[in-house]
Amino acid sequence: MPFLSIYIHIVWTTKNFTPLLPDKISREKLKHHILTNAKSKSIFINQLAIQKDHCHCLLSLSHDQNISKIVQLLKGESSRWLNSEQLLAHKFEWQKEYYAVSVSLSHKERVMEYIKNQDEHHRKKTFSEEYENFTRKYGFKKLDD
DSSP states (O other), X not given: OOOOOEEEEEEEEEGGGOOOOOSHHHHHHHHHHHHHHHHHTTOEEEEEEEOSXXXXXXXXXXXTOOHHHHHHHHHHHHHHHHHHHTOSSSXXXXXXXXXXXXXXXXXXXXXXXXXXXXHHHHHHSOHHHHHHXXXXXXXXXXXXX
C-alpha cells in the first residue's frame, strides 16, 4: 500500500461570482452535505468553508485520486443536490474553473486556520481582492486574460 501525504487547497466559485449562497443556513446545510458526500466517496476533507460566492477546501489525496475528478464530484454533486432540495429560490451553478495548489505539511495547520476563519478574513478583504492576490501569487491566468 502506498503512503502519501499530499494536501491540496482548492478554491471554486459560484457561476459568474454571483453571491448565490446569501444566507448562513443554506451554506451550513451545503457544507454538511459536501462533507457527508465526500466521506461516502472516500474523499478526505480536512477543512471546508463556504461563502456567498466561493468555496475553500483543503483535502488529502489518496493514491488512486486525482484533483480534477475530486473537484468534479464535489462541485457536480453539490449543485445537483442544492437544486433538487430547492434550498434556494434560483438555479444554482458553480463556475467551471477552480484553483488548486499543493500545501506542505508544515503549512497545513495555517491553511486550515485560514479556511476556518473565512468569515473574519472577508471582513478585511473582499473575495475579489483575494481572487486577484491568489491569481497573482500562483501565476494563474484568469479566463478573461
